[in-house]
Amino acid sequence: MKQYLEEKNFKQGFRKDVERLSKQKISNCYQCGKCSAGCPMAFKMDYPPTMTMRLIQLGLHDEVMGSNTAWYCVSCETCTTRCPREIDIAKVMDTLKIMAQAGKYEVSDTEIPIFDWIFLKSLQYTGKVYELGLIMAYNMLSLNPFKDVFPLGLQMFLKGKIALLPHFINDPVAMWEHLEMFSKIHKKQKAKIRETNG
Amino acid sequence: MVKLGYFPGCSLSSTAREYDISTRIVCEDLGIELIEVPHWVCCGATTAHITSDIAANALPAKTLIWAEKNNMPITSPCSACFSRLALAHHTMTADEDMRKDVAEVVGEEYKGGAKVLHLARVFYETYGLEALKAKVKKPLKGLKVASYYGCLMTRPAEVCDFDRTENPMFMDKTVQALGAEPVKWGYKTECCGAAFSLTKKEAVIKLTGDILNDAKECGADVIVVACPLCHANLDSRQREIEKRSGRKIGLPIIYISQMIGLALGYNALDLSFKKHFVDPVRVLKEKGIL
Numbered sequence: 299m300k301q302y303l304e305e306k307n308f309k310q311g312f313r314k315d316v317e318r319l320s321k322q323k324i325s326n327c328y329q330c331g332k333c334s335a336g337c338p339m340a341f342k343m344d345y346p347p348t349m350t351m352r353l354i355q356l357g358l359h360d361e362v363m364g365s366n367t368a369w370y371c372v373s374c375e376t377c378t379t380r381c382p383r384e385i386d387i388a389k390v391m392d393t394l395k396i397m398a399q400a401g402k403y404e405v406s407d408t409e410i411p412i413f414d415w416i417f418l419k420s421l422q423y424t425g426k427v428y429e430l431g432l433i434m435a436y437n438m439l440s441l442n443p444f445k446d447v448f449p450l451g452l453q454m455f456l457k458g459k460i461a462l463l464p465h466f467i468n469d470p471v472a473m474w475e476h477l478e479m480f481s482k483i484h485k486k487q488k489a490k491i492r493e494t495n496g
Numbered sequence: 497m498v499k500l501g502y503f504p505g506c507s508l509s510s511t512a513r514e515y516d517i518s519t520r521i522v523c524e525d526l527g528i529e530l531i532e533v534p535h536w537v538c539c540g541a542t543t544a545h546i547t548s549d550i551a552a553n554a555l556p557a558k559t560l561i562w563a564e565k566n567n568m569p570i571t572s573p574c575s576a577c578f579s580r581l582a583l584a585h586h587t588m589t590a591d592e593d594m595r596k597d598v599a600e601v602v603g604e605e606y607k608g609g610a611k612v613l614h615l616a617r618v619f620y621e622t623y624g625l626e627a628l629k630a631k632v633k634k635p636l637k638g639l640k641v642a643s644y645y646g647c648l649m650t651r652p653a654e655v656c657d658f659d660r661t662e663n664p665m666f667m668d669k670t671v672q673a674l675g676a677e678p679v680k681w682g683y684k685t686e687c688c689g690a691a692f693s694l695t696k697k698e699a700v701i702k703l704t705g706d707i708l709n710d711a712k713e714c715g716a717d718v719i720v721v722a723c724p725l726c727h728a729n730l731d732s733r734q735r736e737i738e739k740r741s742g743r744k745i746g747l748p749i750i751y752i753s754q755m756i757g758l759a760l761g762y763n764a765l766d767l768s769f770k771k772h773f774v775d776p777v778r779v780l781k782e783k784g785i786l
Contacts, residue, residue: 338686426506453732469535479601
């Protein structure tokens, strides 16, 4: 892959944003490549983790945020465990996704953001994940309503592996506190992202 | 008597009910008292930490505060829950800004006094292999077991308080104590793709297929796991992987608690083997265990 380094493409604030939000020193990366060697998802990524780290160092935000790399990070923490410079690379990938989902940058994936949105909504209103509802809602919104329904879903149902009704927090006070906590989280997270210099 | 706070996690009341059932049976038999964390909420699993880092720490915070107040270590049988709880503990201990942010949304400050343990390590360390050996009624003789740790039970080292991240052995030693024969294989800490179960199925099929094929090639009769997400991928996706590659795998996936349950003399019904996609009963009967 050829990268042309033109000044107009750089944004130094981008590296600082990622460093501040992830609390990781990305300039420490010396490009050894251990993260990419161990990454089980590197085969699907536009840029492997090592290259992404370099792109962040250079402040090439369009390349980083426009690539599928962070969205194909499965959060297995192999890179973080092996990094000789002790950078939490998985957390950097998380941070890129948080920045994109907060609306600051392009969201270059169609599946994960839908799933995240449904998952967190379900969690907000019940306190626990309602697996059947999650699967159905995800299939509907991703316009693939019968994905995994036959035969897998049916078999799971017959084996009694799917709970039909959601489980709630079985205490009204705790439930109320939980709802309140969620609205505070949303406000706080928004404020935190807005502080960025990028 | 070991007394622990119990954080079962959402999967254990739905797709992994057999893990919950067998965990409770086995712990009661061994004398490990499990006290379910009251009004627990989901740990945030694979989504909270990629959407909002405050949510990722605030969701486990209440459970951690409960553990701290009651001065009781908490255990989770799910690797994802364990990882989120341990990571939140680690983050809030090291990062003061985050601790303050979380205290504001939760309404209480977490002071860093909780201890989070994975159930598989409770059997190995807290309960101890010698004590476990003494309880074995029916040794699992002749059963070749590949121990699958997956990603989050041992990684990252400082969060899990564990220094053999590349080649962990505690589950191998546990099944050995039960009389089974651990298999040496290469994929024990590779990822099964749990975070992509619903969203990026093709990736899951590849990652899971690699794990299953390696275990098969290394001569395993069964794979033992300690995570409901690993189990869901390895067990329920196995038929599709077989169909696509045209090769039979047929490896039963057994939870660590079910494995201990077998050695304690429980039968297939007690341990809910009928909920599995790949039936473990046949191979266990062949080996004379059931």
